[in-house]
Amino acid sequence: MQLTDTTGSxxxxxxxxxxxxxxRPILDVAALHKSxxxxxxxxxxxLAVWPREMVFLIGPSxxxxxxxxxxxxxxxxxxxxxxxxxxxxxxxxxxxxxxxRQRIGMVFQSFNLYPHMTALGNVTLALRKVQxxxxxxxxxxGRAVLGRVGLSDKADAYPHALSGGQQQRVxxxxxxxxxxxxxxxxxxxxxxDPELVGSVLQVMRNMRESGMTxxxxxxxxxxxxxxxxxxxxLDTGRVVEQGPxxxxxxxxxxxxxxxxxxxxxxx
Amino acid sequence: MQTLIDNFFNLEIVVAAWPILxxxxxxxxxxxxxxxxxxxxxxxxVALLSGARSRCLRWIMVGYVDFFRAFPPLVxxxxxxxGFPFAGIDIPEFAAVVLAFLLNSSSYYGExxxxxxxxxxxxxxxxxxxxxxxxxxxxxxxxxPQAIRNVLPDLIGNTLEVVKLTSIASVVALQELLYxxxxxxxxxxxxSPIVVAALMYLVLLWPLVRLLSRLEHKTLAGR
Ligand SMILES: Nc1ncnc2c1ncn2[C@@H]1O[C@H](COP(=O)(O)OP(=O)(O)OP(=O)(O)O)[C@@H](O)[C@H]1O
Ligand SMILES: [Mg+2]
Numbered sequence: 001m002q003l004t005d006t007t008g009s010x011x012x013x014x015x016x017x018x019x020x021x022x023x024r025p026i027l028d029v030a031a032l033h034k035s036x037x038x039x040x041x042x043x044x045x046x047l048a049v050w051p052r053e054m055v056f057l058i059g060p061s062x063x064x065x066x067x068x069x070x071x072x073x074x075x076x077x078x079x080x081x082x083x084x085x086x087x088x089x090x091x092x093x094x095x096x097x098x099x100x101r102q103r104i105g106m107v108f109q110s111f112n113l114y115p116h117m118t119a120l121g122n123v124t125l126a127l128r129k130v131q132x133x134x135x136x137x138x139x140x141x142g143r144a145v146l147g148r149v150g151l152s153d154k155a156d157a158y159p160h161a162l163s164g165g166q167q168q169r170v171x172x173x174x175x176x177x178x179x180x181x182x183x184x185x186x187x188x189x190x191x192x193d194p195e196l197v198g199s200v201l202q203v204m205r206n207m208r209e210s211g212m213t214x215x216x217x218x219x220x221x222x223x224x225x226x227x228x229x230x231x232x233x234l235d236t237g238r239v240v241e242q243g244p245x246x247x248x249x250x251x252x253x254x255x256x257x258x259x260x261x262x263x264x265x266x267x
Numbered sequence: 268m269q270t271l272i273d274n275f276f277n278l279e280i281v282v283a284a285w286p287i288l289x290x291x292x293x294x295x296x297x298x299x300x301x302x303x304x305x306x307x308x309x310x311x312x313v314a315l316l317s318g319a320r321s322r323c324l325r326w327i328m329v330g331y332v333d334f335f336r337a338f339p340p341l342v343x344x345x346x347x348x349x350g351f352p353f354a355g356i357d358i359p360e361f362a363a364v365v366l367a368f369l370l371n372s373s374s375y376y377g378e379x380x381x382x383x384x385x386x387x388x389x390x391x392x393x394x395x396x397x398x399x400x401x402x403x404x405x406x407x408x409x410x411x412p413q414a415i416r417n418v419l420p421d422l423i424g425n426t427l428e429v430v431k432l433t434s435i436a437s438v439v440a441l442q443e444l445l446y447x448x449x450x451x452x453x454x455x456x457x458x459s460p461i462v463v464a465a466l467m468y469l470v471l472l473w474p475l476v477r478l479l480s481r482l483e484h485k486t487l488a489g490r
Contacts, residue, residue: 075393101399112394116412125408126398171394178398 024087025050026182026213027072032081034067034237041067043237045081049182049215054208056224056245057217059234060260065217068234069184072215073104086181102130105175105183109190111167113159119146119170120155123177131178145173149203165196169203176207183207185216219264225249233257277459284451284460291447292467298361298433298443299471302368303426309369310376315406317381328377335374341435343367348439360441364433372429379421383414420486423479430472444468 025048034042041064049055057065070076072083074090074097083090090100114122120142127138146155149169159167168188175183185204189197201223208214208227218224224231224245231248233241233256241254249265252258317328335343344367351358358366387410395405415422437446448464 070393073397075397098399098401101397104397106393106397108390108394110390112390114391114394114409114413116416125395126400129404129408130399174394174398 025084026053026086027215028082028084029072030082032068032071032083033079034064034071034076035079041237042071042078045237045239047232047239049213051213052208052211053229054214054216054227056228056231057215057234058219058221058224058231058248058260058264059240063234064237065234066186069106069186069215069217072184073101073106075106098130102126102178103181105172105178105180107168107171107175107183107185107188109187111159111164111171111191113167113171113174115159118156118158119151119162119173122159122170123174126174127177142173142177145177146170148176148206149173150199163196164192165199168192168200172200172203172207180212182213182215185214185218187217187219189218189220221249221261221265233260235260273457275458275462277457280451280455280457280459281463284448284455284463287447287451288444288460288463288467291442291444291464292471294442294447295433295444295467295471298364298436298441299430301365302372302433303429305365305369306372306376306429307422309373310378310380313373313377314380314384317377318384332374332377335370336378338371340367340371340432341438343371344435345438360436360439363439364436364441368429368432371432372425375425375428376422379418379425380414382421383418384410386417387413420479420482423475423482427472427475427479430475431468434468 027047027049029045029047032042032045032047033040045068047055057068059065067076071078072085074083078091081091085100086103088095088100088103090097113119114125117125120139123142123145124135124138127133127141128135131138133141143152143155146152149172151166151169151173154162154166154170157166159170162170168191172183172188188204189200192200197220201220204214204216204223205227216224216228228245230242231245232239233248233252233254235256241248241252241257243253247253248257249261252261313328313332316324317332319325319328344364347367348358348360348363351363384406391409391413392405395409396402400408433443434445436443437449440446444464444467448460451460452458
């Protein structure tokens with residue numbers, strides 16, 4: 001299995017390093033609130049994610065991690081607050097949401113591949129229907145991206161014939177093919193057998209090296225420690241504490257963070 | 268024994284009636300070729316409108332489906348064909364039959380499509396929308412193909428019923444298979460044309476029946 005980044009697939013390599021980018025965050029969230037009826041799930045989230053940054057979100061079940069991610073591309077409608085992605089205010093009434101969503105890749109815990117399409121079909125659907133590329137063009141691009149996640153030989157396989165790790169990598173390729181400016185991962189390895197987790201983390205590591213900006217919800221603390229630039233601890237819809245992984249995991253300032261980290265690492 | 272053969276399997280009469288039976292069979296085929304696609308298309312529209320955002324529209328669709336599923340199709344056809352002229356609308360037989368079938372079978376097909384669409388979880392929609400597909404594109408490329416596959420046996424089963432039901436067109440004197448067979452029967456005082464018509468229906472329906480039981484077998488084995 002080849003997991004290294006095949007250079008030359010220009011279309012698939014994120015390049016957030018241009019000078020224009022470095023001055024402003026790729027993702028800028030301010031005072032984000034989200035309620036379901038009386039239940040306040042997000043209670044004022046402020047978050048700026050800078051180009052090439054890898055930010056981890058951790059927190060207990062129900063703390064609002066998934067809801068936060070899903071608000072970032074408006075799969076979930078925020079109750080209030082502002083979200084600016086790559087300079088585009090996605091809460092503004094006139095925003096073409098479907099165009100902005102291509103800039104925000106999303107990877108789900110349960111992969112959510114289209115079962116009636118091959119790996120290549122999964123990757124090329126939006127290239128063809130959203131970006132309007134011709135089939136041959138989209139397929140060239142799709143194969144290149146599948147190569148990037150180590151699945152060149154699985155282009156024609158249907159999801160049911162792939163392992164969980166392979167399915168998740170197809171899902172990553174599906175998002176990556178649209179050349180997003182930021183990638184959101186919601187527990188990308190939680191549904192995987194332990195021996196398959198590594199292949200997905202390796203792909204994420206490669207993406208990080210090629211400069212992709214990422215927001216990751218995950219309890220893979222080992223990976224977070226090695227790869228994260230910053231870790232945010234969420235509890236009851238608020239960011240309780242944030243900092244470099246060493247601080248959050250080894251010397252948390254807040255009691256709630258300390259409790260949570262201890263609980264997770266003991267398991 | 269001989270009287271049985273004379274009355275039900277009379278070769279002479281069958282040969283004599285054959286041309287008009289064939290003509291009737293042709294009309295039945297044509298009727299199916301129009302009524303089934305129209306019903307499917309209507310059903311799809313019903314299903315899509317039933318999932319509309321507007322609550323008012325959804326209620327209207329519930330009413331539509333309930334009403335036409337409860338309305339006996341034969342009564343509906345007679346009502347359209349003989350009732351419309353009273354309202355000053357002259358309607359040809361064929362059009363009356365197609366309209367009756369549209370109203371009746373779109374409500375049945377609609378419920379089947381709706382069940383199929385509802386069988387596709389939120390996760391697929393999330394995935395599609397997150398890549399920028401519109402709601403319409405998501406429906407067309409992601410949800411419907413899976414939904415239809417999930418309810419294919421029901422769609423085929425309902426199509427069987429629709430094909431059988433085309434024989435009610437004989438009440439408005441549309442010259443389809445049953446109508447022609449009854450004509451031949453009443454002229455010859457012999458039931459053989461009816462037997463032949465039944466065999467023709469069998470020929471028409473058998474492939475569908477076969478397909479259906481193969482699919483049902485497959486879905487059972489797949490569980
Ligand atoms: N569609 C919804 N309707 C009502 N409540 C919801 C909905 N989605 C989420 N919630 C509630 O919002 C809260 C936060 O949910 P969320 O999925 O964001 O938590 P999470 O931090 O991702 O948890 P986990 O670690 O279990 O995935 C929970 O209390 C959940 O029950
Ligand atoms: Mg979650």
